Amino acid sequence: MKFVPFSKLCLLATLLLGSSGIFAAEMPTVIVNPPIKKDFIDPIPISVSGYSGEVASALKFDLESAGCEYVSTDKAHFLLTPAPKNPAAVSGLLTTSSKNEMLRKAYSGAGDRALAHALANDVILALTGQKGVAGSKIAFRIDQAGNEEIGIADCDGYNLIAITSDHSLTKGPAWIPGKLEIVYATWRMGPPQILLQKLASGERKKVVGLPGGSHSPAVSPDGTKVAFISPRGGSSPDLYVVNLDGSGLKRLTTNDDDESSPAWSPDGRTLVYSGRHKGNSYLFTVPSDGTGTPGRLKVIGVYNATEPDWSPDGKTIVFTTQRGGFEICTVPAGGGTSTSICAGEDPSWAPNSRTVVFVNRKGDDRVLSLLDVPTKRVKDLRRIAGSCSQPSWTR
Amino acid sequence: MKLTSLVTVSCLAFVLAIGAVGCKKNPTGITPLPYGATPRGNTGGNAFPPIQPVTPINTGGENGLGKGIAGEGDTIPMTGNRNINDPARARNTDQFAADTVYFAFDKAIVEQKEMGKISTVAEFIRKNPDHDILVEGHCDERGTEGYNLALGDRRALAVREALVAAGAPADNVHTVSYGESRPADPGHGQAAWTKNRRGVFVLVLPAR
Numbered sequence: 384m385k386f387v388p389f390s391k392l393c394l395l396a397t398l399l400l401g402s403s404g405i406f407a408a409e410m411p412t413v414i415v416n417p418p419i420k421k422d423f424i425d426p427i428p429i430s431v432s433g434y435s436g437e438v439a440s441a442l443k444f445d446l447e448s449a450g451c452e453y454v455s456t457d458k459a460h461f462l463l464t465p466a467p468k469n470p471a472a473v474s475g476l477l478t479t480s481s482k483n484e485m486l487r488k489a490y491s492g493a494g495d496r497a498l499a500h501a502l503a504n505d506v507i508l509a510l511t512g513q514k515g516v517a518g519s520k521i522a523f524r525i526d527q528a529g530n531e532e533i534g535i536a537d538c539d540g541y542n543l544i545a546i547t548s549d550h551s552l553t554k555g556p557a558w559i560p561g562k563l564e565i566v567y568a569t570w571r572m573g574p575p576q577i578l579l580q581k582l583a584s585g586e587r588k589k590v591v592g593l594p595g596g597s598h599s600p601a602v603s604p605d606g607t608k609v610a611f612i613s614p615r616g617g618s619s620p621d622l623y624v625v626n627l628d629g630s631g632l633k634r635l636t637t638n639d640d641d642e643s644s645p646a647w648s649p650d651g652r653t654l655v656y657s658g659r660h661k662g663n664s665y666l667f668t669v670p671s672d673g674t675g676t677p678g679r680l681k682v683i684g685v686y687n688a689t690e691p692d693w694s695p696d697g698k699t700i701v702f703t704t705q706r707g708g709f710e711i712c713t714v715p716a717g718g719g720t721s722t723s724i725c726a727g728e729d730p731s732w733a734p735n736s737r738t739v740v741f742v743n744r745k746g747d748d749r750v751l752s753l754l755d756v757p758t759k760r761v762k763d764l765r766r767i768a769g770s771c772s773q774p775s776w777t778r
Numbered sequence: 779m780k781l782t783s784l785v786t787v788s789c790l791a792f793v794l795a796i797g798a799v800g801c802k803k804n805p806t807g808i809t810p811l812p813y814g815a816t817p818r819g820n821t822g823g824n825a826f827p828p829i830q831p832v833t834p835i836n837t838g839g840e841n842g843l844g845k846g847i848a849g850e851g852d853t854i855p856m857t858g859n860r861n862i863n864d865p866a867r868a869r870n871t872d873q874f875a876a877d878t879v880y881f882a883f884d885k886a887i888v889e890q891k892e893m894g895k896i897s898t899v900a901e902f903i904r905k906n907p908d909h910d911i912l913v914e915g916h917c918d919e920r921g922t923e924g925y926n927l928a929l930g931d932r933r934a935l936a937v938r939e940a941l942v943a944a945g946a947p948a949d950n951v952h953t954v955s956y957g958e959s960r961p962a963d964p965g966h967g968q969a970a971w972t973k974n975r976r977g978v979f980v981l982v983l984p985a986r
Contacts, residue, residue, distance in 0.1 A: 573863040574954040594858035614931035617854040644924030
């Protein structure tokens with residue numbers, strides 16, 4: 384067991400809180416209440432000028448993927464420019480079209496993209512009252528020539544790091560909430576086993592590996608348990624829960640419904656998953672403590688639902704449906720009428736319960752895109768060589 | 779040892795670099811995957827802590843099986859009594875290469891016409907109980923990835939059930955799902971899909 388210096392812990396804490404050790408100098412600002420409700424559905428018309436290079440491109444990606452629309456000055460409700468006479472690498476002056484000042488801040492102490500992300504997050508906070516997710520991390524599966532590894536990157540596709548190089552199949556990464564730790568399934572030793580990897584030390588340990596394999600891990604919101612799928616019962620794959628240390632294995636389903644892709648409710652009490660019944664795939668929920676039986680979630684408007692993910696605010700389940708192509712859909716967490724949003728598959732919610740990262744098939748490859756669910760706007764991430772899928776956003 | 783891995787990493791990086799430059803299908807601006815080739819701490823100024831190379835994986839046997847978790851619907855639960863992941867046990871993929879079982883679209887039922895293959899494999903394992911069979915379940919690319927992993931499990935289990943019904947000892951038959959990740963034919967049409975919906979038999983030899 385290695386001793387982790389306190390400074391490192393602080394760094395981790397800072398990271399997980401979404402800031403990146405960036406120094407931001409705030410200047411006197413007239414405080415205005417956020418003029419946009421956080422669940423806005425019409426894009427926010429904003430004019431952004433005076434930025435160039437990486438700062439301009441990172442800022443554009445961040446603001447557009449958060450539901451802003453770049454428009455000319457005369458059509459804009461809000462204006463963003465660098466703060467006048469400020470020597471900092473990146474600064475921002477945000478006003479309403481009637482010149483009410485909403486934000487005036489300067490940033491230093493990191494690379495241009497990181498500073499732009501910090502500014503974008505402050506702009507979104509000033510506009511909507513909700514924390515932005517610019518520059519936060521996603522993990523995903525990368526396939527290059529048949530080798531599948533786990534990669535992590537900023538949610539715009541920059542700063543890619545491969546965290547495994549096992550030259551095998553590696554699937555389904557999921558973050559431990561609040562920690563720089565990821566679980567995933569590896570086929571390296573035969574039938575898949577679920578491993579936990581600490582990103583800062585590279586240390587790996589086995590969480591679970593049942594006969595027949597264990598895959599599709601989902602980590603509980605309190606970071607203590609993993610739900611996963613295993614065919615160990617001998618007649619069909621089923622849903623199990625185990626503690627992160629490998630103890631306390633529980634089986635939650637015993638039927639023939641071919642369970643797949645579990646996800647947790649934010650209170651940790653319920654799991655949602657996809658199951659196949661008489662040829663069609665449906666969403667089911669089941670208590671996570673093993674005390675109840677599965678119930679079908681009412682999803683009006685689709686006959687085929689897989690790969691659910693539960694929003695961190697608890698309100699909405701996003702999933703994949705298939706009619707011809709794949710589509711991203713949402714349904715209220717208690718069941719109801721589904722809304723089809725765009726083409727794509729395997730969605731994962733961002734911490735803001737608004738943005739989703741998902742997969743698109745392009746030729747032989749799969750690529751990642753961001754979706755702003757209420758405005759239905761899609762932005763493609765910077766392309767990463769190979770085929771990327773199974774994205775998971777830090778929580 | 780260290781030199782070998784360094785050379786491997788360099789070669790890989792070179793191959794990847796060539797791939798990224800040479801492949802005209804790739805639009806410009808695509809990030810090549812830095813398989814260990816890039817200093818893992820340098821993430822371009824974004825304050826993300828250094829990512830260390832991963833530790834080797836413990837290749838020991840299976841986890842505790844959690845007694846008392848058998849379900850009512852279980853036909854032939856897997857016990858894990860026989861360790862097929864022992865590195866001393868070689869695998870033979872040729873022995874039953876002609877006996878691959880094929881499935882209909884979105885189905886996990888072993889069809890009557892495949893039963894001859896099942897008998898061949900079941901007979902062998904019955905006569906050679908020091909060997910094991912690993913059944914790989916595979917899918918075409920038309921489902922979602924999560925769904926296909928479960929479907930691959932289901933196909934492998936269907937083949938296992940058929941083998942046991944044909945006389946193979948249950949403990950000697952193991953399963954693994956590869957979902958859609960190991961297609962026999964990488965194409966995207968009906969011809970390829972038909973070949974990819976399959977159950978493959980891998981013979982696991984006794985420890986040397």
